[in-house]
Amino acid sequence: MSDERRLPMVDPEEPGKGADSEAVQQAGQEFRELVDSAAAELAAQSAGANGGADELVTVEVPSWRLITTLAVAGALAGLAIVVVFGWAQPRIDAYRARVLQEAVLEVLKDPARYDPLFVVDGQVTAELPAGMDSTQADRVFLGYDDSGSPVGFAVSGEKSGYQDVIRLIFGYDHQNQALIAMKVLESKETPGLGDKIFKDLDFVGGFEGAAAPITQVKPGEKSGDPSEVETITGATISSATVISIINEQLDRIGPALNAYDPATTTAAGGGS
Numbered sequence: 001m002s003d004e005r006r007l008p009m010v011d012p013e014e015p016g017k018g019a020d021s022e023a024v025q026q027a028g029q030e031f032r033e034l035v036d037s038a039a040a041e042l043a044a045q046s047a048g049a050n051g052g053a054d055e056l057v058t059v060e061v062p063s064w065r066l067i068t069t070l071a072v073a074g075a076l077a078g079l080a081i082v083v084v085f086g087w088a089q090p091r092i093d094a095y096r097a098r099v100l101q102e103a104v105l106e107v108l109k110d111p112a113r114y115d116p117l118f119v120v121d122g123q124v125t126a127e128l129p130a131g132m133d134s135t136q137a138d139r140v141f142l143g144y145d146d147s148g149s150p151v152g153f154a155v156s157g158e159k160s161g162y163q164d165v166i167r168l169i170f171g172y173d174h175q176n177q178a179l180i181a182m183k184v185l186e187s188k189e190t191p192g193l194g195d196k197i198f199k200d201l202d203f204v205g206g207f208e209g210a211a212a213p214i215t216q217v218k219p220g221e222k223s224g225d226p227s228e229v230e231t232i233t234g235a236t237i238s239s240a241t242v243i244s245i246i247n248e249q250l251d252r253i254g255p256a257l258n259a260y261d262p263a264t265t266t267a268a269g270g271g272s
Contacts, residue, residue, distance in 0.1 A: 001094070011066045013211040020034075024101070029256075029263070096232055100169075103169045104141045104154040106181065106183055107154050107170055107183050108141070108143035110179060111145060111261060112144055112145055112146045113143070113146075114144065114154070116140075116207050117139070117141070117142055118134070118139055118140070119253045119256050122255065124256050138249075138253050139251070140154065140156075141153065141154040142262065143171075148261055150174075151180075152171050152180050153174055154169055154170070154171055154172075155170055155253070156168065156185070157170075157248065157256075158244070158245065159241055159245045161194065161237060161240075162189055162190065162196055162235075163188050163189045163190055164187070164188035165186070166238070166241050166242065166245065167185040168184045168242060168246075169182075169185055170182040170207065172212065174254075174257045177211065178209055179212060179214070179246070180209075180211060181207060182207040184204075189238045193234045194237075195249060196235050197232065197242050203230070206229045207229060207246075209226070210227060211255070212248060212250050213246075213251065214228075214229050215228045216228075216229065216231060216243045216245045217231070218233070231243075
């Protein structure tokens with residue numbers, strides 16, 4: 001404040017001798033105006049230091065714009081899922097087919113070739129009836145040796161175990177009604193216990209040459225019967241489920257496999 005203003009002096013001991021009361025009131029008014037002017041100047045300087053910030057403004061967005069944004073975002077997300085699924089599914093199917101092919105070769109002890117077949121209404125056939133989906137029939141694989149003679153069927157099955165569903169495939173010598181081998185395809189049984197159904201080589205190897213149907217016995221209690229397979233200590237339910245899957249499949253489609261004559265059927269397509 002560069003302006004200097006002099007207020008009338010009043011003698012405190014003789015108030016009537018300085019300025020009169022009107023002069024005093026005028027001086028007070030001028031002082032107040034001076035203070036207000038200084039405050040306004042300080043406020044202006046403070047606003048300039050803050051960059052002249054504007055007051056917060058609230059903008060109301062129309063509801064249709066929010067709905068449109070959500071709809072577009074949902075459509076894009078759905079499209080992304082479809083694209084990824086379309087890209088990944090063929091690769092997943094190819095992987096599963098490769099795993100199944102390797103399993104068939106393993107449980108049939110590396111046949112020279114094998115043919116995919118179906119069991120429909122108690123009979124083995126290479127072609128499904130018109131209108132029937134492949135998921136409605138049991139799919140099996142018949143292996144052949146180098147001379148063209150059948151060595152047995154690869155049969156798959158599944159059933160709930162202790163923890164989750166157990167899926168497996170086994171080789172079945174239908175001419176001698178005995179197992180060739182067994183392989184677990186999928187299992188989520190308890191690590192260290194239930195997973196022994198595919199990690200315990202003695203248990204897995206116990207199915208090779210076992211006569212069908214399988215007889216379940218406790219560890220160390222085999223009597224020499226060729227149908228006996230020991231369960232696993234600590235994994236009785238899981239190992240018993242494996243035996244149950246094999247017996248149930250053979251009880252259901254075994255008669256059709258035993259009666260099958262390859263000479264009467266033209267295979268739909270072979271495997272290697």
